[in-house]
Amino acid sequence: MKYGEGQLRADAYTLKAQVKLRCVEENQKMQKAIRDGDQKVFLDILKHAVDYRLTWGDHIRRFIYDSIAPGHTSLEDLSDETVMDFIRKAFRDNGMANRGSMNPKTTTKLGARLKEWMASPAVKISRQTCFLFCFGLNMDEEQASYMLTYVLRQADFNVRDPKEAIYYYCLKYNLQYTGVVSWLEWYDTVEPGEDDRKAEAYSGTLILKRDLYSLEKDMDDKPFKDYLRRLKSNAGDEKKNSRTRAAVLKGLLNELSYSISGERCEALSQNSQAREVVYTREIRNIRDYTRKQQMLRRLNRAKEAVDYQWLEQELLATPDGTVEIPEILGEMIREKIIEIPTFSEKSLEKKISDRETEITREDILMAVFLYCTCGMGDAEVDGGESYPERKAEFVYEANRNLDKCGFSEIYLPNPFELFLVSCLLQKRPLNYFLTVWKACRRKTGDGHGK
16 A cells, blocks of 8 residues: 555635735735835735644645545544554554654654654754654655645755655655665765766756756656765765855855945944044044945955954844834744754854854745845945845845755755845845844844854
């Protein structure tokens, strides 16, 4: 028997959020209303994320109900004990008896984590845990894709990641967990493809996705082997990926520091003439000259290295103005539906210089957002860009940098990514975002965590 042949019940969150956002994007009056302080439309977009509170267990229960329940049985009649028994049996039948990790070298037991996972909010389940259940319940690649995108609200299969490419291939051709183990061992020992610069044109995410999804299985799996060799040639090992992500994040923060320093220099030059004469002209000029020289020196240093302490101080010093965090957004923060990287001096040092902490997709997106919105003016008052232009710029830069790091393109149903794009509707996107960011840091204490 193939478990999971039934269809999962679709959730309307994705459509509701994207339709609402699209309506705002096409309606200049709505955009102006948000800039003028009317937050109702903005909050309506985020409300769907708060209303969506199903646990991982709720979704697995629905999957099992669609798979085994007779027509006269209701979903509510499917007891916790029945669900747990089904999961354990399915894992055994699929060669994963009591396996609690996708990593073949890890001895984590399913029984030790099952209750915890089933009670966890769906958006808090890791991709690896999701794949563990996909194989344990014998899902196919389409059902796994649904779990990633609709349930976890994350991006679909990462076609640049050899592990996820192997998961996709094994799910598509029902090779089960034993197939995953075999392919992971093959990938670890195989030599990468030829280092051909022309091949770089074929390493883009969209090209890789097209090629992976169109692969046909043959007797010796040659097409898939060639694909994995290509990934190994393009991506290299984990250390290389770590260096690449550190370089991308550092480069974005360099640009951000450069932009902030440049704005401060410009502001000093413009404000020195308009400032009231409190000191004598000589003292005032010397004071301005010294400060401007300090800024210029920092501007030059920012091209080479990031002063994390200074950057943190500058971000914290950004005025909140009249920005107030609405209750629904506060709830999303409290319940960790949205988690924003701290970007403190210590956390950035660990991620970039020491590489003690993994650089996440959220780190890259936040750095891109800060860089794109630094100096962004209001569309009407300051001659700035319209919302569609802001969004297009951010999405382009986000996808470009995500691709460099081996992450898939921006995915709006993810609450954090939806929040970033929605911030672009505000009069001052950077100020609005940093107000929320500072509130998150206050909640977590010293801000030296993630």
